[in-house]
């Protein structure tokens with residue numbers, strides 16, 4: 001099976017909280033929490049995909065990001081490669097553009113959310129485990 005390549009962004013607010021979104025009902029894995037992002041389109045770099053997805057989903061313009069971690073995960077129906085980047089700067093105001101719930105949460109609060117399975121390695125990396 002081909003691996004689906006996904007750009008994922010970690011954005012912090014001025015209090016050091018992270019931006020998370022809840023997948024909407026029409027999605028696979030509905031109601032699971034995730035970090036904003038999405039699949040790379042043909043010919044796109046990870047940075048281009050990240051900029052496009054953040055514009056489409058949460059309405060901000062990312063101006064700088066750096067790699068955090070790459071995670072391969074096998075779901076029952078698909079294999080994904082998550083290219084996770086830390087967002088260093090952006091312009092605009094975060095808002096939900098696709099009907100998804102958005103929240104700013106602390107690292108401790110991440111445990112209370114029902115995340116996509118593939119995200120445990122990301123959360124460990126954020127905690128420096």
Ligand SMILES: Nc1nc2c([nH]c(=O)n2[C@@H]2O[C@H](COP(=O)(O)OP(=O)(O)OP(=O)(O)O)[C@@H](O)[C@H]2O)c(=O)[nH]1
Nearest residue numbers: 006008027028029034035036037038039080116118119
């Ligand atoms: N955006 C995002 N996607 C993630 C995360 N973790 C994770 O496993 N994924 C997986 O990455 C893939 C890409 O997500 P997506 O929202 O662009 O695409 P999708 O699968 O909903 O679209 P589709 O149902 O039309 O194929 C999904 O299979 C999703 O489960 C995450 O933190 N953020």
Ligand SMILES: [Mg+2]
Nearest residue numbers: 036037038039
């Ligand atoms: Mg998406």
